[in-house]
Amino acid sequence: MASRNALGSSGEKPGAERHGGAPLDTAHGKTDAPATSPAAQGGNSNSNRAIEIKDLVCGYGKNQVLHGVDFSADLSKITAIVGSNGSGKSTMLKALFGLCDVKSGSIHALGRDITHVPTHSILGYGISYMAQRKNVFQDLTLRENLAVVTGLRNAEQAMDHFPELLPFLDRPAVTLSGGQRQLLAMAMVLVHKPRIMLFDEPTAALSPKNADIIIGKIKDLNAQHENCIVLVEQNVKHALRNCDKVYLLASGNVVYSGDPATLLDDKDLASKYLGMTPQ
Amino acid sequence: MALSAELIFLGDLIAIFSIYLVVNLSLNLEFGFGGVPNFGKVLAVAAGAFVVGTIPFGVYGLMLDYGGLEPVDDNIMLVHQINAYIAENPETVFVVFAITLIVAVGVGGLLGLVSAYPAIRLRGDYLAITLLAFGEIIRIVGINYTPLVGGTLGISVPDMLSFVPNEYRFLTASFVLLAFAGVAYLLVARFTKSPVGRLLRATRDDDLALQTLGRDPVKVKFKVMMLAGMLGAVGGVMYASYVEGVVAFGYDRLNWTFLPFVMIIVGGMANNKGVLVGTFLFVVIRKLVIYYNDSLDGLLPFDIIWLDYLALGGLMILVLIFRPHGIIPERPQKAKDLEKG
Amino acid sequence: MTIILFDGLIYASVLAVLCVGLSLTYKITSVPNFAHTSFAILGMYMALIMSKVIGLSVYVALPVAFAASGALALFMYYGIIRILQKKKSSLISLIIATLAFDMFMIGVLNIIADGVRNTYRVNSRDFTLRSLDTVIGGDGGLPLVFIVTIVLLAGLALGLYFLLYRTSFGMSMRGAIENESLAQTLGINTRTIFCFAWFLSGGLAGMAGVLMAMWFQGDPSLAAIMLPSIFAGSIVGGFSSIYGAILGGLLVGLSEVVGTSVLIDLLGYWVIPYRPVIPFIAMIATLLVLPGGLIQLITKYQKRRKTMMRKSKEEEEGDSVGT
Numbered sequence: 055m056a057s058r059n060a061l062g063s064s065g066e067k068p069g070a071e072r073h074g075g076a077p078l079d080t081a082h083g084k085t086d087a088p089a090t091s092p093a094a095q096g097g098n099s100n101s102n103r104a105i106e107i108k109d110l111v112c113g114y115g116k117n118q119v120l121h122g123v124d125f126s127a128d129l130s131k132i133t134a135i136v137g138s139n140g141s142g143k144s145t146m147l148k149a150l151f152g153l154c155d156v157k158s159g160s161i162h163a164l165g166r167d168i169t170h171v172p173t174h175s176i177l178g179y180g181i182s183y184m185a186q187r188k189n190v191f192q193d194l195t196l197r198e199n200l201a202v203v204t205g206l207r208n209a210e211q212a213m214d215h216f217p218e219l220l221p222f223l224d225r226p227a228v229t230l231s232g233g234q235r236q237l238l239a240m241a242m243v244l245v246h247k248p249r250i251m252l253f254d255e256p257t258a259a260l261s262p263k264n265a266d267i268i269i270g271k272i273k274d275l276n277a278q279h280e281n282c283i284v285l286v287e288q289n290v291k292h293a294l295r296n297c298d299k300v301y302l303l304a305s306g307n308v309v310y311s312g313d314p315a316t317l318l319d320d321k322d323l324a325s326k327y328l329g330m331t332p333q
Numbered sequence: 334m335a336l337s338a339e340l341i342f343l344g345d346l347i348a349i350f351s352i353y354l355v356v357n358l359s360l361n362l363e364f365g366f367g368g369v370p371n372f373g374k375v376l377a378v379a380a381g382a383f384v385v386g387t388i389p390f391g392v393y394g395l396m397l398d399y400g401g402l403e404p405v406d407d408n409i410m411l412v413h414q415i416n417a418y419i420a421e422n423p424e425t426v427f428v429v430f431a432i433t434l435i436v437a438v439g440v441g442g443l444l445g446l447v448s449a450y451p452a453i454r455l456r457g458d459y460l461a462i463t464l465l466a467f468g469e470i471i472r473i474v475g476i477n478y479t480p481l482v483g484g485t486l487g488i489s490v491p492d493m494l495s496f497v498p499n500e501y502r503f504l505t506a507s508f509v510l511l512a513f514a515g516v517a518y519l520l521v522a523r524f525t526k527s528p529v530g531r532l533l534r535a536t537r538d539d540d541l542a543l544q545t546l547g548r549d550p551v552k553v554k555f556k557v558m559m560l561a562g563m564l565g566a567v568g569g570v571m572y573a574s575y576v577e578g579v580v581a582f583g584y585d586r587l588n589w590t591f592l593p594f595v596m597i598i599v600g601g602m603a604n605n606k607g608v609l610v611g612t613f614l615f616v617v618i619r620k621l622v623i624y625y626n627d628s629l630d631g632l633l634p635f636d637i638i639w640l641d642y643l644a645l646g647g648l649m650i651l652v653l654i655f656r657p658h659g660i661i662p663e664r665p666q667k668a669k670d671l672e673k674g
Numbered sequence: 675m676t677i678i679l680f681d682g683l684i685y686a687s688v689l690a691v692l693c694v695g696l697s698l699t700y701k702i703t704s705v706p707n708f709a710h711t712s713f714a715i716l717g718m719y720m721a722l723i724m725s726k727v728i729g730l731s732v733y734v735a736l737p738v739a740f741a742a743s744g745a746l747a748l749f750m751y752y753g754i755i756r757i758l759q760k761k762k763s764s765l766i767s768l769i770i771a772t773l774a775f776d777m778f779m780i781g782v783l784n785i786i787a788d789g790v791r792n793t794y795r796v797n798s799r800d801f802t803l804r805s806l807d808t809v810i811g812g813d814g815g816l817p818l819v820f821i822v823t824i825v826l827l828a829g830l831a832l833g834l835y836f837l838l839y840r841t842s843f844g845m846s847m848r849g850a851i852e853n854e855s856l857a858q859t860l861g862i863n864t865r866t867i868f869c870f871a872w873f874l875s876g877g878l879a880g881m882a883g884v885l886m887a888m889w890f891q892g893d894p895s896l897a898a899i900m901l902p903s904i905f906a907g908s909i910v911g912g913f914s915s916i917y918g919a920i921l922g923g924l925l926v927g928l929s930e931v932v933g934t935s936v937l938i939d940l941l942g943y944w945v946i947p948y949r950p951v952i953p954f955i956a957m958i959a960t961l962l963v964l965p966g967g968l969i970q971l972i973t974k975y976q977k978r979r980k981t982m983m984r985k986s987k988e989e990e991e992g993d994s995v996g997t
């Protein structure tokens with residue numbers, strides 16, 4: 055099992071930091087990644103800890119989805135979350151972004167408590183989130199989509215890493231193909247150069263070729279910038295091949311966490327939750 | 334013998350309570366159970382009242398010679414003449430009132446069907462707007478088409494109880510109305526407990542469920558809207574008969590749409606007992622306010638009637654925020670209730 | 675004839691301004707606001723108070739009404755609508771809340787009207803401020819309010835276009851309207867944007883009210899009388915389209931004024947009181963026949979043209995992400 059090292063109370067100033075981390079100015083692309091937090095350095099064994107979720111209970115209204123989940127992810131690593139449909143993968147990412155109702159538990163990012171931070175401020179803590187569905191504004195053109203995040207003047211610049219989108223700059227996003235849309239969503243999410251990136255099924259419904267392009271981009275990001283990447287994947291083989299650590303969710307509980315290779319070896323789990331026939 | 338002030342207060346309370354109970358039951362039927370937010374409740378009520386403003390004149394016209402008097406133009410004289418006739422021939426009242434009621438129920442049912450048409454085609458907000466518009470149109474017609482109910486001035490209608498000796502007349506009216514309300518309550522309670530009623534509630538927000546249970550949602554909706562329209566019209570008949578007159582201005586959104594909504598929401602939706610409680614509570618409060626209002630008159634630099642609007646609007650908002658399910662919340666329906674249906 | 679022209683154009687423009695506000699808040703909150711006209715009536719009384727009580731030019735009332743009605747709308751949104759939405763109230767509850775707020779405002783506005791009359795001895799019901807207006811070119815010339823009204827509407831149309839399509843704030847606004855949670859995850863404070871839009875919507879209605887009182891009449895009862903017309907305008911245009919609202923508002927306003935005068939010629943004066951039926955008919959017909967409104971017709975046509983153009987283009991480009 056992966057270490058469940060708590061962030062510890064050592065370097066953390068709970069009350070003071072709750073809303074204290076003034077959201078950085080996000081409207082004009084000036085966000086710098088926040089300095090590594092004191093907590094992450096504060097004498098903990100793991101100074102690379104990016105996300106720490108403890109005993110999270112959350113859901114939508116009365117419908118409880120996650121029943122006390124622990125989760126952690128490190129910088130420079132790709133952490134994958136797998137599980138069957140409806141197991142709560144997306145909900146976990148949404149909880150990080152304040153998009154579902156957290157009943158108990160805590161969420162820390164880079165050492166700061168973000169459990170109750172309003173959604174629109176979370177970006178300021180150096181985290182970005184690419185949703186599973188509806189992750190671009192359909193009615194807006196590509197340029198306008200980017201302008202929402204960068205301001206009008208820098209919109210085109212944000213495309214530097216996505217030259218394949220340039221020809222469509224002034225087309226409404228609704229007219230893009232699925233893969234192009236995912237790329238646009240990625241471009242929008244990366245504008246602020248976040249240290250932590252959450253991707254919810256970025257390759258869903260894409261052809262293998264396009265999926266490879268997207269995963270390639272994500273791996274590049276990881277290699278170049280020592281970011282923490284959390285990847286929710288439906289395609290287990292894909293996920294396990296590319297990640298450093300994996301969480302397996304079933305009905306809102308973590309049933310496995312740790313090394314991806316071990317998960318594949320565990321015939322019991324693999325056949326039960328991943329639908330892989332034991333050889 | 335003059336009635337004491339307390340007795341008048343009580344009699345009026347019973348009458349107004351009975352009238353609103355009928356209207357609210359009808360709104361609860363279509364809104365609480367049927368899921369159709371009828372923001373044009375006033376339509377059926379006004380229709381019922383307008384029938385009272387026309388039919389009795391017509392029917393009595395067959396029985397006695399008006400001597401050229403016109404219901405609208407010579408209203409007071411004619412009503413006087415008819416009332417005198419009623420006092421001598423009380424038995425005619427039952428016939429005339431029965432005819433009036435039947436016509437009103439027919440018109441109300443018809444209007445219910447008309448309202449059901451958008452209720453089937455439109456959803457949510459568009460439906461609300463359309464129904465609201467229906468309710469406004471009848472008022473515009475009533476106010477401007479003088480031959481109907483006297484236009485802006487309104488008309489008086491024959492007093493169906495003019496055969497009752499004067500000292501009993503007032504209280505008799507109250508108890509007749511209460512009897513009407515009682516019958517309406519029992520009928521509605523029976524309907525909502527019937528298989529169709531239970532089905533209705535279960536499938537209020539979900540036409541598909543209704544279909545899977547083998548019912549045609551369109552038919553069910555038409556039926557409910559028709560029943561509600563009929564009942565609403567009965568409420569209108571009761572009110573117009575009680576105040577012995579019809580003034581189109583009085584059939585406005587506040588009194589006959591908004592107020593019923595407030596009462597059933599405060600009482601508890603889709604719940605006949607809740608309607609009973611909500612109606613009673615509001616009628617009593619409003620009566621008390623009006624009763625004591627007179628003492629405030631002159632102290633304030635404005636007409637106190639506007640406080641009524643402030644209070645009702647404000648209260649409704651507070652209830653929606655703090656007690657959205659009313660005093661008696663809707664009882665969750667058990668699955669086995671449905672299977673019986 | 676010129677009177678009909680002034681009547682028609684001023685009324686239609688005022689209506690269009692009101693429709694824009696109504697559609698804007700509908701787009702944002704998905705709730706038809708039945709209290710929208712009360713913002714306009716507040717503006718009317720700001721005009722009365724500024725001119726007859728305080729003795730300033732009526733045009734001073736424009737910014738004052740903008741601020742006052744804007745604040746009222748903001749209060750309604752922040753103090754009522756948003757709270758109910760947070761509690762996940764049903765659409766019907768929200769509609770009832772706006773009706774309730776309308777009732778409340780009827781009380782408030784009538785109290786203001788009574789108060790002004792009783793305290794300052796100023797006629798505060800069915801009042802008109804037309805005599806205070808400047809007429810350019812002397813008697814029979816061009817009333818200033820006519821120009822101001824047209825300029826306001828044109829400015830609004832252009833200003834909204836500039837805001838929504840030429841500034842990143844406007845793009846965030848459109849984004850937030852389309853998909854609130856996505857906008858939030860991208861760091862946009864949607865609450866601020868929505869508050870701004872409600873303020874704008876209320877403020878515009880307030881200004882419309884001032885202009886209304888300067889040409890027609892001002893009275894609390896106009897809230898209920900004008901409500902069907904602005905709903906008709908917005909719906910005829912296509913309820914969630916800003917430009918549809920302008921189109922619909924102008925159309926309904928003109929058809930009310932011109933239609934009535936034509937009907938008077940044809941049928942006689944008895945038709946006058948039935949004027950309010952015109953917007954009802956327009957509205958109900960639109961809802962039952964073309965629920966998407968006029969704008970749906972227009973965009974459908976545009977879309978068909980665009981897809982045809984795109985198809986031929988894509989055949990050349992191919993369709994892939996990779997390069």
Ligand SMILES: Nc1ncnc2c1ncn2[C@@H]1O[C@H](COP(=O)(O)OP(=O)(O)OP(=O)(O)O)[C@@H](O)[C@H]1O
Nearest residue numbers: 114117119137138139140141142143144145146186
């Ligand atoms: N907005 C919502 N409101 C209510 N319930 C929801 C909502 N979103 C998801 N759920 C419920 O929460 C549970 C978990 O959903 P979630 O989206 O987290 O699953 P997932 O693991 O991401 O599935 P998938 O692989 O299909 O994306 C499901 O049972 C779903 O029905």
Ligand SMILES: [Mg+2]
Nearest residue numbers: 143144145186
């Ligand atoms: Mg998911």
